[in-house]
Amino acid sequence: MRAAPVDRQSPVPLWSQVQDDLRARLSRGEFDAVFPGENALVTEYEVSRNTVRQALRGLRTEGLVTAERGRAPRVRRAEIEQPVGTLYSLFASVEAAGMTQRSEVRVLDVRADGVVAARLGLEESTPLLHLERLRRADEAPLALDRVWLPASVAAPLLDADFTHTSLYGELADRTGTRLESGHERIAAQVPSGGECRLLECPPRTAVFVIERTGFAGGRPLEWRQTVVRGDRFALDASFSARGFQLGVASS
Template identity: 55%
Template sequence: MPRGTKIRPLDRGSPLPLWAQLEADLRRRTRAGAFDERFPGEHELGAEYGVSRHTVRDALRRLRDKGILESGRGRGTWVRRPRIEQPLGVLYSLFRSVEAMGLEQRNEVRALEVRVEENVAGRIGRPAATEFVYLERLRLADGEPLALDSTWLPRAIAGPLLEADFTHSGLYDELARLTGTRLTGGREIITAIAPTAANRKLLKIPAGTAAFEVRRVGCLRNQPIEWRETLIRGDRFSVTAEWSMQEGYRMDVSGHGVAFDTPVGEEPVSRRQRARPRRASGRS
C-alpha cells in the first residue's frame, strides 16, 4: 500500500465475518466507480483493510461468483462490464439496447461517403452500378468499444444521411427523420468468429475471446434496402431468444451460424412448420 494511504478498518467485533464485510465494501466502492481504471491486487487490499490474503481471496471469489469481478491468469482482476442483451425476433437496434442498459451511447464515425460496390449491390438485389451511402462507426458504450458497424444504403433512398451527425444518434432514427423511411423487417446471420488482430486491438477484445459477426439484410415492405456487417465483442454482448410449445423456435443452426428459416421477401412458415424441430445440417 502506498505510504500515506488511509487504512480501512473492518469491525472485528461484528458477527459478520471479515470476508463478508470486505465483500460488501468492495461492492459499494465498485458501484461508485472507484475501480473503473484499475482494481487493486490481493496484497494491496490486504494492507488497505488490515486483513489476511485468505480473507481477501474469500471476498474476491464471492464477487466473481456474483458476476461483479472477473480475473484471468497473468491479467489480474478487473470490474466486469455489463453485457448488452439483444433479443432475437425484433428489429435489431444496438443503439436502443445500449440505452436500455442505462449506458451512454456514442459513435466514432470512421467513414460517411458514397461508394459503388458490386458485391453489396448483389446481396440486396440492386444493379451493379448502384451508388450507396456507406457509414462505418465504432460503437461505444460508456466510452468502451463495443462494436464495429458498417452499413450500406442506396443513395437514392439515404442520400440525406450524408449530412447527418451520428455521434449520439441511431442510424434508423436519422433515416426516419431525414427521409421518412422506416425499415419493417429483415434477416440476420449471427456467427461466432475469431477477430483479426487489427479488429481485436480496435475493439479491445481480450485475448482468447471470440466476437459476434452479424450480417443483415434490412427490408422496407419485403424489399431489401440495407446491407450491414457488424462485429461485436463477445464478452460484452449476448443474444436471447424466447420459445413456446405452440410457436416453436424459428432458427436453423448450421456450420455458418444462425439463420432464420424464412428468406427475405417470403411469407413466414406456418405455425405447424415452426414447431417442428429442424434436422441439423451435415456440416459441423
C-alpha cells in the same frame, strides 16, 4: 485512491471489510481500467489470500466481478441484450439497458462496393452510402458497426450527426423510409488485430459478427456488419410449446 485499512479489532470479519471497501471502490469506477489480482489485494489490504478469495467470492455472486480459477479477477460489465427474431436497434437496446450510448463516426460517404451491391440485388457500380461507427456504451467500446444503403435513397443521411442518434430514426425522419423486416446471420469469431484494438477487447475475448440484410417494400435496402464484444452482448429469445427454430449455418 488507496484501500481503506482493515480494523482487526472490529467484530466485522476481515473478508467482509475488504468486500465492502472493494464494492465502494467499484461503484466509484476506480477499477474500470483494470482490476487488481489476488496478490496485489493481499499486499494492499495486508490480509491473507483466503481472506481476499472470500471477499471476491461475494462480489462474484453479486455479479460485480468475475474471478475464475487461473484467471485474474475482472470487473463484470453489464450485458446488452438483443432480441432474436425482431428488427431491433442497437441504439435502443443500449438505452433500454440504462446506459448512455455514443458513436464515433469513422466513415460517412458515398462509394461503390460490388460485393455489397450484389447482396442488395443492385448493379456493382451502384453508389452506396457507407456509414462506419465505433459504438460505445457508458463510454466503453461495444461494437464496430458498418452499414451500406443505396445512395439514391439514403443520400440525405450524409448531413446527419450519428454521434447520438439511431440510423433507423434518421432514415425515417429524413427519407420517410422504414425497414419492415430483415434476415441475420450471427457467428462467433476471433476479432482481427484492428478490431481488437478498436474494441479494446480483453485477452481471449471472442466477438459476435452479425450480418444483416434489412428490407423495405419487399426489397433489400440495408446490408450491415456489426462486430460486437462477446463479453458485453447477449442474445435473447422466447419460445412456446409450438416450438422455436434456429438455423445452424455451415462454416
